[in-house]
Amino acid sequence: MSLLMVRHGETALNVARVLQPADTPLSETGRRQAALLAARVAALRPAGIVSSPLPRALQTAEAIAAATGLPIARMDALQERNFGDLRGRSYDGLGFDALRMDEAPPGGESAAEFRARVTSALAELAAQQARLDGPLVVVTHGLVLRVWLDGVLQLPEALAFSGPLGNTALTVCTALPPHKVELVNCTAHLDERSAHQGSSLVGG
DSSP states (O other), rough: OEEEEOOOOOHHHHTTTTTOTTTOOHHHHHHHHHHHHHHHHHHOSSSSEEOOSSSSHHHHHHHHHHHHHHOOOOOOOSSSOOOGGGTTTTTTTTTSSSGGGOSOOTTTTOOOHHHHHHHHHHHHHHHHTTTSSSOOEEOOOOOHHHHHHHHSBBBGGOOOOOOOOOOTTTTEESSSOBBBBEEEETTTOOOOOHHHHHHHHOOO
16 A cells, blocks of 8 residues: 655745745645645545644645545644744745754754654554555655655655655655655646746745
């Protein structure tokens, strides 16, 4: 069985390249993206949905729930990295790459703490899927997915990519280790009106 991994839909702060406060919701485009994604995911007949509780992820998961009739389980460990006092600030105006900083920003978490959290979350997701009779949808954030893709999932060379993770991009992997990736960063469900903006911020 599979894990259907989803990055949340677009937010206005993604487009503005701002590190997002926890309560950031989807934009109108993000809601449209989520609806298109939901129709695609419903066709895959998932058996469960687990989501980050942050609004941008939860609203994306709610679109999938509406299309599938499945309840949503919230998992705190799927939240984006906590950038503490940097949230709400322009990423490009910081003068350093906050998304790659190792140390914890004031009020936030370090890269090591973040990696440990999301790596543990993946093991729990695999255990949850093992109790189901179909795929498990996982709705989360760009940096969470990047940790998994860079250090945990088995990404075949043919699927390697260097671009950004798109809003509502779908990545599919086997639920059991070594978590072989079968599809990565796919936004084929999006139309011209809802296409991912390549300049928007992925993470934070």
